[in-house]
Amino acid sequence: MSYLMYLRKSRADKEAEARGEGETLARHEQLLKELAAKMQLPIGAVYKELVSGETISARPKMQQTLLEVMQGMWEGVLVMEVERLARGDTKDQGTVAEAFKFSNTKIITPLKTYDPADEFDEEYFEFNLFMSRREYKTINRRIQRGRIAAFRDGWYIAGTAPYGYKKVKHKEEKGYTLEIIPEEAKIVSCIYELYTHAFFGCYQIRDRLNELNIPSPSGKSWSASTVSDILGNPVYCGYQRWQRRKVQKQIIDGRIVESRPKDKDCERVKGRFPAIIEEEKFDLVQTIKARKPLPKNPETALQNPLSGLIYCARCGTLLTRQANNARLPHAVLRCPNKKCSNISSPLYLIEEQVLAGLKEWFGGYELNWQEDMEEESNATRTVLEDSIHNINDKYEKTKKQLNAAYDLLEQGIYSPAIFNERRSTLEAQKEALKKELEHLKEERNRIAAAELAKKDVFPSSVPFIDVYREIKDIRIRNFMLKNVLDHIEYLKTERNKKGAGNTANFTLKFYPKLPKSH
Structure with a gap:
């Protein structure tokens, strides 16, 4: 043997x-x-x-x-x-x-x-x-x-550096730290700007980055999960986490099964590396992510503008939306607690009373839409200009390589067969770069035109309620309300009489985020 x-x-x-x-x-x-x-x-x-x-x-x-x-x-x-x-x-x-x-x-x-x-x-x-x-x-x-x-002690101990950084060995000590990659840091800043100022979700940011042909961390197309990871990584505001996904072992059917659940309360310390975005902006993103629904497809898209805002005044349960059917001509908000006696009301009626209450409370409060539009345009324009510059450099380099191929043919270094093969490759690269450059320039012109159009449509400053009624996207309506309201308590003790279904015989108690002086 x-x-x-x-x-x-x-x-x-x-x-x-x-x-x-x-x-x-x-x-x-x-x-x-x-x-x-x-x-x-x-x-x-x-x-x-x-x-x-x-x-x-x-x-x-x-x-x-x-x-x-x-x-x-x-x-x-x-x-x-x-x-x-x-x-x-x-x-x-x-x-x-x-x-x-x-x-x-x-x-x-x-x-x-x-x-x-x-x-x-x-x-x-x-x-x-x-x-x-x-x-x-x-x-x-x-x-x-x-x-x-x-x-x-602040040293970076993870195996690989996150997007926007590179891992470098500290010259005088044993530890590793992170160094910013300027080109990628601009993309990270753009992602945060689009999320916080332009009301873009992870899927919309993904689409925008792919439209601009910006390479992802993996070199392939961007995904919504990659964008979400960047928005949730505290490294970008100068912090690092420890054991966020600690291994947990369980015995299932006689076998040891390992899992790595996320721990939101994991240890976090200040790192010895520069931040790409401000800590206040990172905290704002986490607040938005916690309160903002992110639908995965149209079938599960948000349909309740008051989602996450209205609570039962009797039992404290969050009210839920019940869709209209043969018995309900309109969608209603109701307390899901079966033991609670709070009575439901049509969603549209509650929304109208919320707007009426807000109008009475801060009629003078205004939203400056031009600032938000400029934030989005500036962030996108920066990325666009960088992409155009990089593609243009590649285009000019390809032209020089093509001219060099002709010189090598004339000098007899390239045979006709090798020259034709090399020319075909370079011509294809040149044509692809030219189309990509034209696409990016068209996108830049489109953004500039859209910015001018918005400025023509909206005045420099418009009342909150008027803007809210103009917006058709339920997700944005919900986000606008959550920016000014912490929550609302709802109470209804008597049912509407027959023929008086549109009567708002309920009370709403507002808990705003803004001081009344605003």
Whole structure:
């Protein structure tokens, strides 16, 4: 029977590679081959484990090795150290020990050969597995303590830098920090501006960035989830999080299942890196995200402008919208608490009374729409101009490459066949860049025209109620109300009499966000 060679890279091996000591698995393979040749052991297969995992379940090559060992396929297994086989918990160590013991498979290392039939070798093997686990836990605790200390000291400890930054090693100290990438930082700023000033949602921002042919962090098209992650990452205002998605283990149907739920209350500290956006703007975005519904498709789009605002004055439950049907000519707002005696009312009637109350309360309060439009236009225009500049540079570079190809043909360096192939490639690139440049310029002109049109339609300052009635988008109406109202309490004790369904015989108690002096 032949022998199996099992190779696994440890954390110490990775540190050694970083010091320039060569590729670990290649060195170990060479040493074990020399050992096998010296002992005249035929090698039937070589399994290399490149996955870093604490348990056997995370190491597919180890699982295959144990399966073949239990089936008695190998006379022995060659490894650099016993510790390479298992560093998991007691259950994993027992699995490894039993597999080699009951199949009578030897374990051969450069220092010792373990024969499971020998009781002293068996005890020594099990002791080595135990010490290996203890060493692993000690090393892991030391590493985690170091990471936590570095995190709380402001060093950036995550593996990769978020979009808009690059990870750099601090010259004078051991830690890493982040450095802003100006071109990407402009995109991040644009995303925050569009979200906070232009009432854009994640899907609309996604579409706008894709229309402008701006590459995403992955280099592909933007997705709404990527935009949402950028809007929710405190790194952009100078903070970093610790253990936001901590691993939680559960036993389900006899198996250990791992999950990584989000923890909103995870630790957050100030980082040693510059912020791209102000902390106040980041907090505003989180408030908007918490209060603003984000429909995924038209079927689930928001239909209640008072969503998240109206509460039952009796039991404190948030009122919900009930759609109209054969019995209800209009959609109504009702208390979902079945034990509550608060009576429902038509949604349109409650909305009208809310507007009437707001008009009475702050008739002079006005919204400056030109400022919001200029914020959106400025943010988009900045990104557009950068994109146009970059595409124009690529276009000019392609033209120079095309001219150089003609020169190389005239000098005899390019053959006609090579020249034609090169010219076709460059001409195609040139045409694609030209179309993209024209598209971006058309988008720039469209935004400028739309800005002028809006200024012609709206005066520089218009009353809140008038603007609200002009808006048809329920989502924006809801957002406008949430900007001036914290919540409203609703109470109705008597049902409308027949023929008086349009009578507003209910009371509304307002809890505004703005001081009354406004």
